[in-house]
Amino acid sequence: MTVGRIVITGASGNYGRGVSDRLIAMGRAAELILITRRPDRLAERAAQGCTVRYGDFDQPETLAAAVQGARKMLLISGTRVGARVEQHKAAIYAATAAGVAHIIYTSFIGIDDPANPAEVRHDHIETEALMKASGAAWTMLRDAHYADAMILMAGPGVMQTGKWFSNAGEGREAMVWRDDCIESAVAVLTGEGHENRTYNITGPELQTFREVTAMMAEMTGRPLEYVPLDDDAQYAMFDAMGIPRRPRDNHEVGGIPWNSDDMVTFGRAIREGFLALCTDDVERLTGHRARSVREMIEQNRAFLAGG
Structure with missing residues (x-):
């Protein structure tokens, strides 16, 4: 070998x-x-x-x-x-x-x-x-939940409707850049001393979707509203979009491989506080601080604003 x-x-x-x-x-x-x-x-x-x-x-x-x-x-x-x-x-x-x-x-x-x-x-x-x-x-x-998934994949729909619908309520999470997750993995693959250890790879701060919506509005100059939903209403919204409840291989809606059982239970987990974790593990592994949701929005301001 x-x-x-x-x-x-x-x-x-x-x-x-x-x-x-x-x-x-x-x-x-x-x-x-x-x-x-x-x-x-x-x-x-x-x-x-x-x-x-x-x-x-x-x-x-x-x-x-x-x-x-x-x-x-x-x-x-x-x-x-x-x-x-x-x-x-x-x-x-x-x-x-x-x-x-x-x-x-x-x-x-x-x-x-x-x-x-x-x-x-x-x-x-x-x-x-x-x-x-x-x-x-x-x-x-x-x-943690990828900031890219929410800002780059869900964000255009929010901008189009002017509303962010979510069953996450006022729950908080520390969304992380996918690139920070990738760089953390590379650090473990190429470094020493990581055996039998668990790392929580998160962004730098806990935020609600209401706060993220406000940031998007501030940086794009568009009026946006956060609209909390209960779980049944969230399912109904996804059903109307043609999103399957169970995962299907090679099935996308709007270019995204959605399934609503995953997303609705995810929103509930945020709402009930199970994902309210924030660590410095990205910095410990990579040597740089975890990048923020605000930085993700700033970097993609023109894309979100439609230009």
Whole structure:
């Protein structure tokens, strides 16, 4: 086995590409084994010197060969909320059977409390338990909600209607830039002393969606209103948009892979205080402070304002 090789699952997704971009820029292309269901999408990575292999969470037999030769694995959580435990189990079992010594996982904040209603909790807490029982060293990167998801994906709809509808109430969370999550993962993959540790990867401050709406209004010069909804009204709004309640593979509405069970339970978890976590783990891992929601809005002011 080549000591130091890193295998990345879901390597053709946004997170996987972000991690491999940074590792390639560090001169580590030859150390990377990139797993994807669509190797053709990573042809440029092969040309850059990475090893690209076919692997499918839903076909465990494909993973055994895919992970061969790796010392560390970045297990990027699958996208099918409610169905990920079996997928992740297959990857963990394949990794440990192949001698992978350290598994790093993109988990989620606030999952220790069994009262947390977020549907994603089950997938993540069960995956973490499998990792801890695997015999390999582990690191949990518990990422907060991406600021990018709300500002760049949901933001244009807010600007168009002039209203931010949410069942999150006055709950607070510390949304984080996806890039800060990616850079934290790179720090763990390339650094030392991260074995058997859990990091809460959050933004720098707790905020309500009402406060975020006010920031967007201030910086774009548009009048915007925050409109709290109850859970039933939030479901009804998503139903009217054609968003499925359960996740579907390769299904997007407005370019976003929505499913409302995930989003409504997420909003409830925020409302009930389960995601009100804020740490300096980004700075501890990367050496720079976590970037803020305000900075995300400022950087994308023209996009949000429609120009």
